Amino acid sequence: MVFGRWSKYLPHERIVSDKPEESGRIEDSGDESSSIDQVAERKNSQEEECTKALSIVTESGTLRDDVPYELRDEAGRKWWKYFDEFEYRANKEYKKSRNWYSFLYPNHTTQSKAERTLLYKLDLMIGLYFLMLCWSKSLNTNNYTSAYVSHMKEDLDMKGNDYINTSVISNVGAIVFQLPFMYILPRFPAHIILPVMDMGWTWFTFACFRAHNLASLRAFRFLLSAFGAAYYPVSQYVLGSWYAPDEISSRVCLFFFGQLLGGVTSGLLQARIFKSLDGVLGYAGWRWMFLIDSIAISLPTAFIGFWVIPGIPSKCYSLFLSDEEIRIARRRNIRNQIKDGVAKSELPSLFSKKLWKKVFGAPTFWVLVVFDTCSWNNMTAFSGSYTLWLRSIPTYSTVQVNNLSVLPACLGFAFVAICAFGADFFRCKWFFLVFAAIMNCVSCAILIKWDVPSGAKWFAFLMTYWSVAPSPCLWSFINDFLRFDPQVKAITWIAIYSISQSTYAWIPSLAWQTEQSPRFKVGYTVSLIFGAIYGLWTFVVLFFYKRQERRHALDNGIILYNSANGEQPPPFVETDLVQVGEYYYLKNGSKVSEYSDSKQLEL
Known part of the structure; x- marks a missing residue:
């Protein structure tokens, strides 16, 4: 490499895959052009890899397996909900995943x-x-x-x-x-x-x-x-x-x-x-x-x-x-x-x-x-x-x-x-x-x-x-x-x-x-x-x-409908989602697997 061994102490773009065994920097090899090609290939696929997840595209948006969905009926919504800034920005699971004393350092996504x-x-x-x-x-x-x-x-x-x-x-x-x-x-x-x-x-x-x-x-x-x-x-x-x-x-x-x-x-x-x-x-x-x-x-x-x-x-x-x-x-x-x-x-x-x-x-x-x-x-x-x-x-x-x-x-x-x-x-x-x-x-x-x-x-x-x-x-x-x-x-x-x-x-x-x-x-x-x-x-x-x-309510984990207007939950709730406790997950997703043996699972 151009900078030798000490190059690792200089900031460099991190090539990180979703799969741990594929992460890290490309090491020196006898074929320099081959290394360059590998770097280019992994750079181009990096964003695609980091966003990989089981997902289904519906008319309302994309459903992901790593997101718990809240089914929300807006019938009877109060006027003062206008002042609830996060009403549509976050669902109940997201809000509940943070204790009041950990608001500076929550762990919404991984709970880790x-x-x-x-x-x-x-x-x-x-x-x-x-x-x-x-x-x-x-x-x-x-x-x-x-x-x-x-x-x-x-x-x-x-x-x-x-x-x-x-x-x-x-x-x-x-x-x-x-x-x-x-x-x-x-x-x-x-x-x-x-x-x-x-x-x-x-x-x-x-x-x-x-x-x-x-x-x-x-x-x-x-x-x-x-x-x-x-x-x-x-x-x-x-x-x-x-x-x-x-x-x-x-x-x-x-x-x-x-x-x-x-x-x-x-x-x-x-x-x-x-x-x-x-x-x-x-x-x-x-x-x-x-x-x-x-x-x-x-x-x-x-x-x-x-x-x-x-x-x-x-x-x-x-x-x-x-x-x-x-x-x-x-x-x-x-x-x-x-x-x-x-x-x-x-x-x-x-x-x-x-x-x-x-x-x-x-x-x-x-x-x-x-x-x-x-x-x-x-x-x-x-x-x-x-x-x-x-x-x-x-x-x-x-x-x-x-x-x-x-x-x-x-x-x-x-x-x-x-x-x-x-x-x-x-x-x-x-x-x-x-x-x-x-x-x-x-x-x-x-x-x-x-x-x-x-x-x-x-x-x-x-x-x-x-x-x-x-x-x-x-x-x-x-x-x-x-x-x-x-x-x-x-x-x-x-x-x-x-x-x-x-x-x-x-x-x-x-x-x-x-x-x-x-x-x-x-x-x-x-x-x-x-x-x-x-x-x-x-x-x-x-x-x-x-x-x-x-x-963007669906992307925020909220499935909206209004029964007062004669609306029903979207069809994908029945066809593509499964209820685990009070939330819905994509069928065959990782969260469903975690609860597959639980009595909470409702098909």
């Missing part, structure tokens, strides 16, 4: 310890890595605000709206350079994409340390954001390929913990660095923050990502997952109808009219665009208004401003955790989206009034992170909507994110003009409006989500 071990490993690899990655990006973003109030404004002669305009220019870089990932995401492995882009991010973070005028700072921030364009869509694409719908919000929560950690550590680090290093070697304190961020944080993150990002179950590159764990991940995706990837040769051309019609012709695309746009533009937490308000108070020194600036982000940890873990525990994302929107509107209303007691103003500022808190629920919704087609998922994710972020590139320049600091009446009004729409629009999203899941 190995499935939980897989989740433990995934959390250590991608959960904690994406936390670290998001922390690195957030730290740099927040450093810009911290540096601004730590004399960067004076050093670079920033005036008027230069602060917000520089942020807008930075956002444009991210928006423009996200678009190529519509093509890249389903075709190239994430363990290559993210580290390469991270190296560019690291370089231009270091470049900000050397910025000597506003023009150079803006150029560096633009290019920095361009290299950071990948980490949001790629991370969500990977997370959505490994986790079930009632597991993913908790893992996206780790991602957002990284964002909040950046907000907390930026102010504290800037305060410490400003105090200890300001003027050392002739460099201002705010410059040292960018230097430390690039060399000590961003650079190690790039190297670590190459080894820990596992790719996706169907094209796994992990050095740390066993063959059996990869098989379990694939079976979980089959059960949850998550199609994580297909061969490059099977992907349609990016310029196919049929593909773009499939994306933009779906009403759910536009529903999600509005949803994500409202999420972006109701975020008072990231406006910098709180820090600028602190700076306007003459009794606070620069060090005190940087220290106090972390308070809302610290509370944000609790707010995000409540929404994310609550959504997975109760299998209900919409409630936490609505509740967070209400809290954010209350905060904005107080700040619009402004002339309120000091305690009320402090309360309002400390509540601003409710605008961020439900984001894991939002992204979990989007991942579940897009689980059926990897190419459509990639295009839709990028399109939704780009459209939403593009509005965030110009709305803040109008609503959060630095000259209005510290009051920002227009900004809080805009956030209140978007926050109110965000909460109300959640019910529209819930409608489309439940409509989609009802259409």
Whole structure:
């Protein structure tokens, strides 16, 4: 082989068959072309092998032998069932297979310890890595605000709206350079994409340390954001390929913990660095923050990502997952109808009219665009208004401003955790989206009034992170909507994110003009409006989500009929299924064999 014996320590695509004896890497042989042919043949058959199971295609969909089916009569269905988010997404067996205390680590598919071990490993690899990655990006973003109030404004002669305009220019870089990932995401492995882009991010973070005028700072921030364009869509694409719908919000929560950690550590680090290093070697304190961020944080993150990002179950590159764990991940995706990837040769051309019609012709695309746009533009937490308000108070020194600036982000940890873990525990994302929107509107209303007691103003500022808190629920919704087609998922994710972020590139320049600091009446009004729409629009999203899941009820293990309308159970219930206890299984399937000697079997 090209790399010799040590090649096994480099990430490589895992060729894993459903049959354990056929798994593993192709070893060196005397006939190199023969080995290459074997690899190609096994790669092409990999997805087919991992989805093999006894199945029957009916008019309503495909019946599988590894899925227990619930027969459900919808006669007399209550109106309030509209608010049962998982009504059609999961059957009774799926819901009962998880104890309340094991909601973070269930084993729905295999009922085995190995499935939980897989989740433990995934959390250590991608959960904690994406936390670290998001922390690195957030730290740099927040450093810009911290540096601004730590004399960067004076050093670079920033005036008027230069602060917000520089942020807008930075956002444009991210928006423009996200678009190529519509093509890249389903075709190239994430363990290559993210580290390469991270190296560019690291370089231009270091470049900000050397910025000597506003023009150079803006150029560096633009290019920095361009290299950071990948980490949001790629991370969500990977997370959505490994986790079930009632597991993913908790893992996206780790991602957002990284964002909040950046907000907390930026102010504290800037305060410490400003105090200890300001003027050392002739460099201002705010410059040292960018230097430390690039060399000590961003650079190690790039190297670590190459080894820990596992790719996706169907094209796994992990050095740390066993063959059996990869098989379990694939079976979980089959059960949850998550199609994580297909061969490059099977992907349609990016310029196919049929593909773009499939994306933009779906009403759910536009529903999600509005949803994500409202999420972006109701975020008072990231406006910098709180820090600028602190700076306007003459009794606070620069060090005190940087220290106090972390308070809302610290509370944000609790707010995000409540929404994310609550959504997975109760299998209900919409409630936490609505509740967070209400809290954010209350905060904005107080700040619009402004002339309120000091305690009320402090309360309002400390509540601003409710605008961020439900984001894991939002992204979990989007991942579940897009689980059926990897190419459509990639295009839709990028399109939704780009459209939403593009509005965030110009709305803040109008609503959060630095000259209005510290009051920002227009900004809080805009956030209140978007926050109110965000909460109300959640019910529209819930409608489309439940409509989609009802259409896929059979794939979710639910056989629907309505006796009130004169309907009877579908004919395949009698001809192709057999009842075991309260559930139905495909005849001659593995589950039926398990119960073949049991008195529970009812023919």
